[in-house]
Amino acid sequence: MKIGRVANTNVNPVNYKNNNTETSFQEVIDKKASILNTKKINKMISDITESGRKLANKRTIINLLNYKKKIKELLDTALQSGLELNKRGGRTRILKIVENVDKKLIEITDNVLNEEDNKLKILKLVGEIEGMLIDIYA
Numbered sequence: 001m002k003i004g005r006v007a008n009t010n011v012n013p014v015n016y017k018n019n020n021t022e023t024s025f026q027e028v029i030d031k032k033a034s035i036l037n038t039k040k041i042n043k044m045i046s047d048i049t050e051s052g053r054k055l056a057n058k059r060t061i062i063n064l065l066n067y068k069k070k071i072k073e074l075l076d077t078a079l080q081s082g083l084e085l086n087k088r089g090g091r092t093r094i095l096k097i098v099e100n101v102d103k104k105l106i107e108i109t110d111n112v113l114n115e116e117d118n119k120l121k122i123l124k125l126v127g128e129i130e131g132m133l134i135d136i137y138a
Helices: 002-008 025-057 061-080 083-087 091-114 117-138
Strands: none
Touching: 025 061, 025 117, 061 083, 061 091, 061 117
16 A cells, blocks of 8 residues: 555654754844944934034024924934943943933033024034934944
């Protein structure tokens, strides 16, 4: 009978080894997500730098709101990726930086609205904020 012949043939079983040198699917996904996140953050920081220059050159409410919006987007991204950031320095440190950034933004807002401070002071504040934002990811 043909069925009996198939059952009696010697078939070598395939041995699947869990090779530790290979990366898992999740590790590959995490690595790609990390690369994309880094590129996104670098783009956001460069946009903030450009907005800060525009604000320093032309102190208008529109430039101020644009600058603050871009900073808020970056901080939201930083807080959303809090799990990854906890590994590098702790959430408390990040929240302290966010608090300091907020104080500097209030100071810039006051300067723009009062129009009494010069371009150099706003540039200094913009630079301080950029340093704090970069410190979040360092």
